[in-house]
Amino acid sequence: MTDALLTADAAGAPDPRRGRTADFEARVKKRNAAEKRFRFYGRLAIFVALAFLVTLLGRIVSQGYHAFTAYEVSLPVYIDPLRVDRANPMGANYDALIAEALLAKIGAPNDELGENLLAAQELVSTDLGFNLLDQIRKDPNLVGKTLTLKGPVKADAQLYLKHEIKRETAEGDRKISDQQMDWIDKLEKAGVITGGFNTRFFTASDSTEPEQAGVLGAIVGSALMLFVTALLAVPTGVLAAVYLEEFAPKNRWTDLIEVNINNLAAVPSIVYGLLGLALFINWMGVPRSSPLVGGLVLALMALPTVIIATRSALKAVPPSIREAALGVGASRTQTVFHHVLPLAVPGVMTGVILSLAHALGETAPLLMVGMVSFNPGIPESVTSAATVLPVQVFIWETASERAFHEKTAAAIMVLIGFMILMNLLAVIVRRKFERRW
Amino acid sequence: MVWIVLVLLTALSALAYGLGRRKAKAAGKGHSRPNYQGAYVALWAVVPAGLLLAVVLVFGGRIEHAMLSADAPAAVAELPSEQQEVFYGDARALAAGKATSGTYDFGPLKAHLDAKAAQSARQHQIFLTAAIGLAIALALGGFALAFSRLKPDFRARNRVEGWVSGLLIACSTLAVLTTIGIVASLAFEAFRFFQSVSPLAFLFGTEWSPQIAMRTDQVAADGAFGAVPLFAGTFLVMLIAMIVAAPIGLYSAIYLSEYAHKTSRGVIKPLLEVLAGIPTVVYGFFAALTVGPIFRAFFNWVGAQTGGPLGDYLMQVQNQMALTAGVVMGIMLIPFVSSLSDDIINAVPQSLRDGSLAMGATKSETIKNVVLPAALPGVMAAMLLAVSRAIGETMIVTMAAGLQAKLTLNPLETVTTVTVQIVTLLTGDQEFDSPKTLAAFGLGLTLFLVTLTLNVIAMRVVQKYREQYD
Amino acid sequence: MQMTKNVTLARAEALPDHAPIKINAMGINVFYGEKQALFDVSIACPDRAVTALIGPSGCGKSTFLRCINRMNDTIVGCRVDGRIEIDNEDVNLKSLDPVVLRSRVGMVFQKPNPFPKSIFDNVAYGPKIHGFASSKSELEGIVEHSLKKAGLWGEVADRLHQPGTGLSGGQQQRLVIARAIAVNPEVILMDEPCSALDPIATAKIEELMDELREQYCIVIVTHSMAQAARVSQRTAFFHLGRLVEAGTTEAIFTNPTDPRTQDYITGRSG
Known part of the structure; x- marks a missing residue:
């Protein structure tokens, strides 16, 4: 076929089909079939993923609504x-x-x-x-x-x-x-x-x-723990991001911090639990099973995500704002804290809410710091023994009584309900204060 | 106590701020606005004292404990170290007017205990007075120093901004300190573990049964802490998870980025994000109570149909097996793989697609021959990150894989993983110093190093990949 | 009219109006969603000649070019009305597979876009997917032949298996041309092929076009009037989505009938 094509070239005689024989036509048909197949695999993959989602949520609702x-x-x-x-x-x-x-x-x-x-x-x-x-x-x-x-x-x-x-x-x-x-x-x-x-x-x-079992104790425990997490991770995370984005010189040290933050975001959560056990409980003597120690561990975990979210919010503020403020004689610190940071607040809030929602669902590191104990009461302060929603789910799941299974699923529905609320809040903040330059 | 101190510090800072401001105003227009002058004084008055109190708050207990146990009575010194710890703990509890822990009965040592309790009460009084006195001295000293410096041409703004940038640097250093903290705590405890169990026996031993080592002390220790079955179990579950997640995640990313209309993309992407946002404990519940029983019923049914030795084996398959944990973990990783691959595929320049399409290639030929090869390093890095996630994932395996450390690659067997063992070793009630709990740190260190390596490689590759097309 | 005197018309031989027509477009309208990008464009391009499409940027010349091989199909929300014929065959016919059409109509883009593969694999890409080579030696023959035609063989013969992305910009563009030639198309579309190249590389590509036109129908979009004058036999001037004027290059450059064309080629607009 191609020989013919080449000789046609050599002879300079035009070949109207230019080598496109019946063979070629059949091949095109096959190729189009392969194309359809490939597209079908893509659809199938999406379908399977969504089917898993529906099955997962459907099973939890059907097991838990009772x-x-x-x-x-x-x-x-x-x-x-x-x-x-x-x-x-x-x-x-x-x-x-x-x-x-x-x-x-x-x-x-x-x-x-x-x-x-x-x-x-x-x-x-x-x-x-x-x-x-x-x-x-x-x-x-x-x-x-x-x-x-x-x-x-x-x-x-x-x-x-x-x-x-x-x-x-x-x-x-x-x-x-x-x-x-x-x-x-x-x-x-x-x-x-x-x-x-x-x-x-x-x-x-x-x-x-x-x-007789209920989730109030776990909800209060989760709230106290998230309070500690937010109190620690948000200010330090935001300030660290401000430094890295607005002040830090580009040198080896800041490069190291960058790489470090990205890696910390990918460290398995259970490792944070080990850190919490060794550092906060054994070394500093923070009480076991308390929302304080859980909050400390989750704060360290949430820190990199808060930093990353804040940095991208700060990046979205156009340089013209900074130049304008510096131009009228404001110092760098004044520029950042009076002009850039306030404009970035919606983005920062969205990122913070999402990382707190993630922290709310975290379980593994809390098992390490003793939050897995049985707690029949409602925690009174951040230092009293407490459990949190996801850990309550874990505790009930391992219970042998069949009646706890529906409780587990119901507790999951409550947990996911809170996470959806937080995500909605993030969406609302983003919609309401979104600004485009 | 903590609240009183916080209120006092706030009041002090307000006072210092007001005084500084007034002095600056009275002095007339100078370099910095009176606000900055006031803030400068307030910072000096509060920060050093506050830092001192924070240190006392965090380490005070340990310092007092150390002081108390410095001169131990002979009878107490004879006790095993963990009993000594409890003894001093009880003494301090008595001094604070609380009940003792009751872990051990110190009947014959009652006199010593009471003596130590009295000593502890005295000591606590002195310690507290000293700390508060020192804090007050620091606050007044700082205030006096700063206040005396205020002059019209004093550059208070620059000084305050110096404090602010110090704070900023401290915050950003926290991330590095976290890493150092992780490495130090894991390495320190793991080192203690490796003093009783040799690293070689740990890394290459094929028998894992920490329970036995507890009872028969040292004899079985070497054999009982061989982590190879755990590594094998972790690997098996990860492999199954990747077999599920890699094709489904990659194909959905391809479909989303190359085929899907904007509208369906706008619906499917958030739904996949929902899948990504579900807490892992929920996946664990799903694995243990839905997927596990389904798999078990299926294999038992197949076993009943086939008969023979294979049938007998299948009839005995349990809920908890590598397959259950692996499949559910794979589902969890689908959105992770998909969104990472989606980003990577979108970074491939449109001009390459146009070039291939203009040659008469179909869309799928373009994807297979041009887009995917171009995106390959990035996709591989995404897979590495997913592998790292799978290795470090805890809840699903804890709830669905099992506890038996078996050296097998059979997905129908119950296996155990590194993370499951860390949880099991640390959630019981046992002394922190036993080789059993320390083994968790040995496992944790291994886990950290492996995932760190994977992450560093993956992030390097992704970064290079992005630079290539930027 | 000052400008026209400076333009070299050395290579642009006059082409008789009765030259055989390869591409015949009739009443083409193109819409991107609600926005209309082309208005009723009708134009004929002769075989074995270079037709240049000129005009200010955003005038629709690239859009028109992409109608010929139906590349606009790949853009969501793009609609093409009207009739384009290649050898009297409607390209927009439902029964005509774009795969078949594009194997007959090659295209070269603004920025050289070699695939991240070896030089050999880049050129072999078309013949491989279309199944034009039945053996390895045949494929090698096609690759060599195409690279020779693109004037690149001498420069790359000893490093065929090195990545195509490692070549210089001009070489990459000639590699892309070789890739297009490898499936032996009838028409070659070029969308500002020299805009990313330096003058020396540009000269080489222009020389190549002149050689290729002996065998192919070439349509080139260019923003450089000097280039249009140098390489094309026919020129069409687009303005705001409409075809203003088309004719032999000589006629357009020396004696434009429409005042807008005149303004553009003398540099008063565009």
Whole structure:
């Protein structure tokens, strides 16, 4: 083919097809098919990536939305003076009192071995018993009266009410017996058990009982920790960026700092955890598990991203502003702090919010500084023991009770909700104050 | 206490500022505006005192501790070192009026404990008085010095700006200090670890079981801290992750930068960023409770169909395996690979594409023969960065890979990685000095050095690549 | 008219109006989104001759050039109306694959754009993707032949496997021309091929164009009137997206009919 082409050239005679034979046409068809295939692979890759995103979020919502509803019992309990000693309220078995009241509602007898009693006890949270004790200790005159107690239904019973434990499963493979299921149905019909929005999830802290566990402690812990992080990382990061962008001479030292910052941004987060453990806890004696130490570690982690974001915001301020300020006799420091930095504030804010949102989701380094401990209370200060949202997710995920799985997914939804809020805030700041030169 | 000091310092600085300003105003127009004169005085009054107090706040406890344990009673000195630590801790707790830790019962040493507690209370009083006295002296001295300097022709503005640039330099040095801190702390603790376990046994040993070393003390130590199974596990998970992330990430980058319309690009890119913004613990949850069970069910089903020894093996596959962790980590890395590659591909000049298209090449031929070869160094660097991320990733593997250190390349086996072991070694309750916890620092140092090398190489390549087309 | 006297017309032989037409454009309108870039352009380019498109920058001459090999297809939101024929065949026909069209119409760009490959692979690129060579020796033959035609063989024969990007600017541009010749096109489009080159390299390219026109239909966009006068046989003057005047180069430069052409070539506008 090409020989013909070349000889045609040599002869100088025009070949109207110039070597484009049927062979060539067939090849073009094949090449176009390859083109379509290639484009399809690209689409497929995007589709797969987005399908993963949808599956991931879909799974979390489908596993977690149940946790936002909860079933409560509302049960009148007669405080029998024969069973509760007014002088020594600690000595009585309140769980049994409640279970008996429950059995009475169900209409089931209390057999001699107490098996029914035990089975009824398994339906309501231990919280009810403690609640009753508290009330009687406060006011011993309640003994002999009938009190209406309110409290959560036990986690496994809730799973049945939410149809997550099904009757079809063989009885031996589930934690609720057929009899208990019948009782639950009866109680629900009688209006003793009612479902509603799970406010407890947002007002309680961690607990060993799934039905009593909530995320408030973790939210407060996260807030305290982010406060420490922001307090430390933002001013130092912004000032460091100002120095590197506006003042620093171009020399080996500043080059070193540059390379250093870029590398720090890529250091695995767990290494920061090791640094925090060795430096802050063992060397400086900052209390373990505290938002302070977590905040310190995350501040070091967030520092490079804050610096990088601030520098790009400062770069976006046109040099004409600096020249104008210097031109009217302002010093370099005045120029930067009175003119350049204020103009860069929206960009800096956006970068700062995004790096704090990233810090909010960080888990691994916090495990190193002891934030993985069980914390049933709400942290009071930056030095008290606390846990944070992502670590709470980790703790619940490793718990064996099935009811904690939906709590985990729900906590993830809360965490992602906060991250979305922060990202939205960043977008709003950017939209509202965006300036184009 | 901290708050009172902060309020006092603020009040002092306001006072110093006001006085300085007034003196400058009274003196009439000079070099710098009165604001700067005031600020100059305030800085001298507050900064040295504040620094001193900060040092006391951070290191005071350690200094007191050291002073307290300087002259140990003979009975206490006989105790093992960790008990001694607790002893002095308890003494200081008693002095502060708090309960003791109760870790050890110092019954027979009660008298010593009370004596030390009394000593600690006295010491604390002296220490505090000395610190506050010194701080007040520094504040007054600084104020007097600065105040006396104020004169109409005094260049206060330049001085204040000197302070400001000092602060700026200090902030930017913090980044370097962080690196030094990481290297120093890892190296120091790792060095202590390598005193009990030889680096060679650590790097080339093929058996990892830190639990045994705890119980039988030194005998099994050498064999039990061989990190090769961890390196193999890390490598296996990383490899699976890259097999998932590299093609999907690269192809989506190609599609986004070369084919997608502006509008669909505007939708897809933010969605991929959402995938990138999801915390890793969420991926871990997804791996442990969704992907793991699906894989397990699938392989068990395949095993039931095939039968034979292979079928038996497949029937026993568990949720936790290298494949689960690797695939989910791959999903996590897709947006990372995609956005880095997207940047790199966009940096290839349009003129090269035009040249190829004008030759009659199709778009895909242009991409495969011209764009990708031109972008190759950059894409390789992006992959290196992704590898570094995969090696350092912790939560997914902790939740989905397992804890058993097996030397295997079978993706269906449970494996463990360097990061998982660091977490496991450090989240239990144990003495910080045991070889078990120190081993975490040995692993951390290895991890840091490997990822650092990868990052430095990748960033160099990217920088060179960008310079080439700028 | 002062300017025209200084222009050398040495090589620009008069070309008879009845020379065989290779490219025939009729009523071309081009839109970039809402903006119209070309208005009703009709022009014919003869075979085996150089046609120069001149005019002030932004006048649409490059846009027109990119219509001929349908490179405008690659720009999102670009629409081309009208009819362009090469050898009486409509290039905008749906059934005509741009791949086939572009293998017949080569293009050389403003900035030399050798691929980041070896000199050999740059020239072999077209024949390889189109499958024009059935053996390695045949491919080598094509590469040698093309480099010789582009006047580059003598300079690079001993370093064919070194990167093409290592050559000087002028050499790179001749390498790109060799790359275009390698698929044996009928038409070669050149979009300001010398604007990034020094005078000596420019002279070499111009010499090359003069040799190539014996075999190809060449259309060149240039902002240098002197270059148009030196290398082309026909010239078309574009202004604000319209074709103002076209004719033999001699006629355009010595006796323009339109006052705008006159203003431009004498340097009063543009």
